[in-house]
Amino acid sequence: MTLVFSTCCFSPFPPLHPGRLTVLPQEALVQIGGSIQLNCSLDCPDGTPQWKGLDTNLGNIISTPTYSLLLITNATVAMEGTKFCVGNCQGKSHQGSTNLQVYSLPDTLQLETQPKELVAGQPAHLHCSISKVYPPGSLTLSWYRGDQRLESPDAEEVADDEELFSYDSELEVPGEKVTEGMEFRCEVELLLPPSDRSFHRATAVTVSTKGKSWRSELGILARWVCNFSCQSHFPMSLAILVCQG
Template identity: 40%
Template sequence: MEQGLALLFPLFLGLLQPGRGGRLDVEPPEPEVAVAVGESRQFTCRLACADGRAASVQWRGLDTTLGSVQSGVGSSVLWVHNASLSAAGTRVCVGSCGTFTYQRIVRLLVFAFPDQLTVSPEALVAGRDQEVACTAHNVSPAGPDVLSMSLLLGGQELEGVQTLDRDMTDEPQEGEDLLFHVTERWLLPPLGTPMPPILHCQVTMSLPGLELSHRLPIPVLQGPPPIMTPLEPLIITPPESPITTSPETPEQISIHSPRSPDPKPANSSTRPCHPEIHQVSAPGTLELLCEAACGPGVAVSWTQAPGGLAAYKTREAGAQAWLTSGSVLWAECHPEGWFQCRLDPGGQMANLYLVPEICSLSSSAALWTGSLVLGLLLLVFLIYRLWKRCRPSRR
């Protein structure tokens, strides 16, 4: 649509005629140019008339903010400063030599692709089918033809992965910009032996003349976590800063929850707070408390539990949220897995992995059953002795 309007633009001015006698050059020469949000870019348009006459050159905008333009004899320079998403659109350079007119069209693409990835769960357990989700935050554009997501093992896509769904939510920003959070979920096959130490979630943005990728490591626990006695879970708390990787430094591996993107500027002096999970239950039952020691205006909520949140009782009160099992048998008979709670606003996560003792009879039930079996054996023995003593002897 924009290119069609751009072609008609000089006609509206009454300028377009069959061109000859000069060449209109634009730098950069590509018809589509991608610029990141916040960056600046310069576009230069030049025309030299074949007959030596002075050429007139001018940048024009089409249904968009043009930018800063400085024109002179034979050239025109367009600056796009601190590009915003709303600055995307078509620019047209129009040049003329006497009665002959020329034009070049440039389509400006503005994108947002920060290195802000999160995964859930933060660590995988080898030897079982499991779901994993990866989210790219604050991106634009976000269509599947531009943004692709995959799971990598050793630099190659992991085989046997089943894509479950893809979800995209928008996040309005100041002005007219609109950013998106894109989440893709997969069902993983059981990871083989020897188990890989780490997988990666990779998100790639493909634009004309540009391809960018970000990766986030997902550690793989080498076998299930050790069996723990009731009320002795592994508590995972978020680190003070997000995990970052670069070609110059070794990759960091952590099973901590990566900090969700902070909507505030990077130079903000406000230190983000994080939720924490504590166990407050008595022996034989489960009760967990998620709390955030932050200022007013924050709230925490439970987002994940083994077997689904519907199997538990939850109660939320601002910066505190409780989760109880509702059953005294929880500590001995329950599905193992991750408990997770979330802080809002901010989206920081706290996680806890629990593995119960092997489901078995309680000690009192086991003692009663053993006593019953012993009593039956003793009764059979007494009946046998009485039968031998009382039966008539053969002569």
């Protein structure tokens, strides 16, 4: 018997690893005060990837021979920017990166009106504001009357000591536009390029209907007093005052 060995499909050497370095997430986004985990992995035995050029106070780093985790807690504006990870596989260097973006948008808007309770037919002054917003230049504030978007000046942007921003917008509404039951709404949108992720907030105020019902009830009372005075000894002078009122 003759044994024939073939080497066409067998190699005594292990396959080479591609040495691919991967950083996730590709678009890292975290809210100010929040936490995020950045993962750098290298498809190579003993590759030992590591985050490069990071301030030691930036976050906690957990490393193994094949991956490195960067744990960021209580995120601040100073922490945003490009983060680099490097590794070496079989004498070849590899590098990857991700851009960490931070943002801030409070849950509520402040809406103040003058008068405090809007009354149909009376002009109104509306003031909408929001603070602790980041990044600058990314927020749009809009006014609505019902479903109709109103023309209004751009909101004023002011920075504070924490590099966060506040926005204020005022709206003057003529009396003929202040109709009973009408809703006036202030909306903001924070758009974050390049991912185009957006966040929205809104608050609204409705024109009171109490004025009409109060006048209607007063009219009914006045008519009742007038009728009653004609059928009783109710003082006519008082009845006249009520009827005229």
